[in-house]
Amino acid sequence: MKTLKLKLPCLLFLSLLLSFTTISCNDDDDDVTSTTDNETTIVEDLTINNYLQIATGQVTLYDNDGATISSLSSGDSFYGQDATYLKGATMDYTDNGDGTVTDNNTGLMWQQVPSASNYTWQEAVDYCDDLELSGYDDWRIPSLKELFSISDFNTGWPYINTTYFNLASGEVTKDEQFWSSNYYVGVTVEGGSSAAFGVNHVTGHIKAYAANSNGPIGGKYVRAVRGGTYGTNNFSDNGDGTISDTNTGLMWAQDDDGITLDWEDALAYAESSELGGYNDWRLPNVKELQTIVDYSRSPTATDSENVGPAIDPLFSCTQLPSDVQEAGYDDDYGYYWTGTSAPFTSGEPYYYAWYVAFGRAVNDEGEDFHGAGAVRFDTKDEDGPAGEDAERYYNYVRLVRTIN
Structure with a gap:
């Protein structure tokens, strides 16, 4: 120990x-x-509450144009989004006054002020392993699910509470990208077969980056953590088209229905769904949906045993129709909406909503750019503004409900 x-x-x-x-x-x-x-x-010893769900922090309701909505009732347009339900434990931290921050929900202890140096992925792993901070020497690089647990979607830019966590550069820039322990099993445009995932705590995204890039342009930051593992699933097939995760306390639809919808229709579809004898299904928020990503799987995995959508094989994902397959791929899978809204950049309206890519997270040429399991956002409907990545405003729905 x-x-x-x-x-x-x-x-x-x-x-x-x-x-x-x-x-x-x-x-x-x-x-x-x-x-x-x-x-x-x-x-x-640190007591880790695995896999206690943490709220996103988003408490404001939005429409397709990014305008705020004062209140919604069941049956209203846009009912069922993140701020309708406010699911998960409210983020709660303690500044220990010694350069560390404790997450009072997960039990993890975090490095408060990360190094301002840029690292390759392996350098980041080594830095954390060698770190001695505030008397502790059991620091490690966080997993993607651990790192995403401290993301704060209240306002964004940055997507982290800077009262407790310092930015590495000290500035709000798109370069605040932090490595996770998750090495990508697939192949990306930038990293080839050498890519690893990270969280951008200014833009909010999860993306795979070239693992061997270094220096101020290609290198990334790292925020060390200590404590036992947080973020493991315990799935159970209920035999009625639903999957329960007893660690998160969430129940999921085992399949999607193969229909793609814009964001407003996705919200309405989830609210009206009945499955397994339950009628309290909803669209998951961005933290909830990220919990069921399996980062050991990818359609571009170099090991045949890992080929497939980035989700446990207990679940099913609809393959994209042949007429929308990117770059000639015949085994790609779609994006899935969350109920969490996003602005394109600081101060802009919340035109966008977050999604999780269980298949390739493609660039505008249809190539796997950010990796299966990436978390990005896109415009909520066909008439919305152009996004940073290739627009895909019709996405699938993975229903969720809270186990009572």
Whole structure:
């Protein structure tokens, strides 16, 4: 077990007399203090709440034009979006005053001020493994699901609470991209077979980046974390067209219905759905939908055992029709809407909504640019403004409900 190391000169005489002997100095059963070789070590366990769902932070209702809506009732247009339900635990952090921040929901401890250096993916892994901060030496690079748990979709730009978490550059720029531990199993345009996922805490996206790029242009930042693993699923096939995840407390539709919709219609479809004897289905928010991404799978996976949509094989994903397959691929899958809105950039209306790409996250030439499992946004309807990526305003729906 990794440890928190504190020098305590006042115990020097004890350590000399009782070298390699454990002395209890703490009433907390979870913490053990020992003195060895003139050094006192406090072993501290963190309790991780795996896989407690965290709210996105979005509390405002929006229409297709990005205008705010004061209130909605069931049956109204745009009812059922993220701010309708406010699902998940409210984000709650403690500034420990020592360069670390504890997430009081997940139990994870985070590096408050990340290094301003740019790293390749492997350099980022090594940096975290070697990091000693505030007495702790068990830091590691976070998984994608851990890193996305601290994303804050209240206003965006940045998509992180800067009261607790510093930006690496100290500025709100699109370059605030942070590596995760998830190496991409597929092939991207930029990284080839050497790509890894990261979270952009200014633009909000999850994308795969070239893992070997370094320097101020290609390199990315990293924010270390410590604690046991957060973000594992425990799926169960209910035998009625639904899948339960007992770790998140969410129930999912096992299949999509093969129909693509714009955002408004996707919200209405989810609200009117009945499946497995339940009528409280809804469109998932962006954090909820990202929980069921399986980052060990991709349509472009180099290992045949991992080829497929980025989701557990218990689920089904509709293949894109042959007339919309990008770049001649015959095994691609679609994007899935979330109920969470987005502005294209700071200060702009919320014309856009977030989606998760369970197939290739393509560029405007139909190539896998950001990786299966990417989280991006696009315009909510056909008459919306042009997006940064190839527009796809008709997407699939993966129904969700909260297990009561």
